[in-house]
Amino acid sequence: MRIATSQLYSNNVATMESQQAQILQIQQQISSGNAIASPADNPLGAAQAVQLSATSATLSQYTSNQNTALTALGLEDSTLTSVTGTMQSINSLILEAQSGTMNDTNRAALAQQMTGLRNQLLTLANTTDGAGNYIFSGFQTTSQVFTNQSGGGATYNGDAGQRVMQVSGTRQIAVGDTGAVVFQSVQAVGSDIVPSGSASNTGTGVISAVTVTDPTQATNNDTYAIDFTDDGSGNISYTVTDNSANPPTTTTPAAYTAGDAISLGNGMNVSVSGSPAGGDSFSVTPASNASNTDVFKTIDNVISALETPTNGSTAALATLNNQLNTGLTQLGNSLSNVITVQASVGGREQEVKALQTVTSANALQVTTSLTTLTSTDTVAAISQFEQLSNALTASQKSFAATQNLSLFQYINP
Structure with missing residues (x-):
């Protein structure tokens, strides 16, 4: 050839x-x-590098989201800590107001202190983050969360939306709670039923907290009314009406003895001390009743009661004590709700921190693999x-x- x-x-x-x-x-x-300048240098390696780069970018975004979520949850956690402290201070003032040594002047001074704490609580409810967004307003982050009502209480201006953030491939986590959930709600389980006396009572009867005698039968969803009558000879009797029944049921009249247990049925008792007058009435309502859930309304009612002089009237003093007892129970339910929400926030913080550890380890592994694949072996x-x-x-x-x-x-x- x-x-x-x-x-x-x-x-x-x-x-x-x-x-x-x-x-x-x-x-x-x-x-x-760089060992791969173009896909032609190593087609398989280039394809793997593209996939690893996309995974790295995704993990980087998750890391950013986790940091943002942790910052938001941390701000809410610290705010709720302040809210709890403020509500506990108000609770202490109510207990102080129930002291038998208090006169009208002392109670008016307590009302002034409570007003300051109430304003502080409203400020906390309207907390904003570093960008000026309200943290308790749901999706309405530019709307002031609460504004005062002329008749007492506060109006919630946000919505029911709960902001969430994608913190991993399979997990979205709530990074905020609404003001309605925090300040205008109580827990469905574990909240105390709220006893109260009618403002028109003329006797000196004061209702106690509800006592559960049989947890298997007790229910906090029923509404009861206790009505007192006088037979004209000074003999006082009472009836208990279950207004939740359809139709409502009323017990037969029973003679009243101060301090004796009054059965509400369903494994619950209450007692009334003092001397109720004929026509006086008391009620027992669920903790979730709309009138029992707004913490600002609760505080305003207590302040109003403290500012109302008793002028030495035993009947007026009994009405005040009933109002203070009611406020104490309502505030306790609201406080328990805030503590529960804060515990939830703390749990979410711990979850995000755990995800940060996992994401960091995954990101390091992906970065190492990508470097090994694309870097030049100099030797x-x-x-x-x-x-x-x-x-x-x-x-x-x-x-x-x-x-x-x-x-x-x-x-x-």
Whole structure:
């Protein structure tokens, strides 16, 4: 088989150009430190690198979301700590107001202190984050959460939306709670039923807290009314009406004895001390009743009661004590609700911190894999560079020697 001289030249040149291209590629890998400059360098590795880069970006976003969520939850947690402290201070003032040594002037002074604490509580409910967004307003982050009502209480201006954030591939976590849930709700389980006396009572009867005698039968969803009558001879009796029954049921009249247990049915008792007058009435309502859940309304009612002089009237003092007892129970239910919400926030904080640890470990693993895949192995690359350089040198010398071979060199002139 005959090989033309031009073909021999072309083959040698092509070989040297290929070697030169490989040397240039190795030089680029060594200088840049990147083993994959284009998908053509390593198609499979390039595809894996794209996938790892996307995973890394996703994990980076999760990390950012986790940091944001933890900041939001931390702000809510610290705010709820202040809310709890403020409500406990108000609770202490109510207990102080029930002291038998208090007069109208003392109670008015307590009302002033309570007003200050109430305003502080409203300020906490309207807390904003670093961007000026209200943290308890649901999705309405630019709307002031609560505004005062002219008749007492506060109006919630937010909505029921609960902001959530994607903190992992399979987990969204709530990063806030609404003001309605925190300040205008009570727990469905564990809240005390609220006893109260009618403001029109003329006797000195004071109702106690509800006592549960049979937890298997007790229910805090029923509403009861206790009505007192006088037979005209000074004999006082009472009836208990279950207004939750359909139709309402009323017990037969029973003689009243101060301090004796009055059965409400369903495993619950209450007692009334003092001397109720005929026509006096008391009620026992569920903790979840709308009138029992607004903490601002509760505090305003207590302040109003403290500011109302008794002028030494035993009946007025009994009405005040009933109002204070009612406020104490309502505030206790609201406080328990805030503590429960704060416990939930703390649990979410712990979950985000745990996810941060997992995400950090995953991100490190992905980064290591991506670096191993795309980074140049300097030692191997230099070794390959030397091999290619030697091969190129040999090719060049071989080509130089070959191109001088000719029959004409052996012909005598």
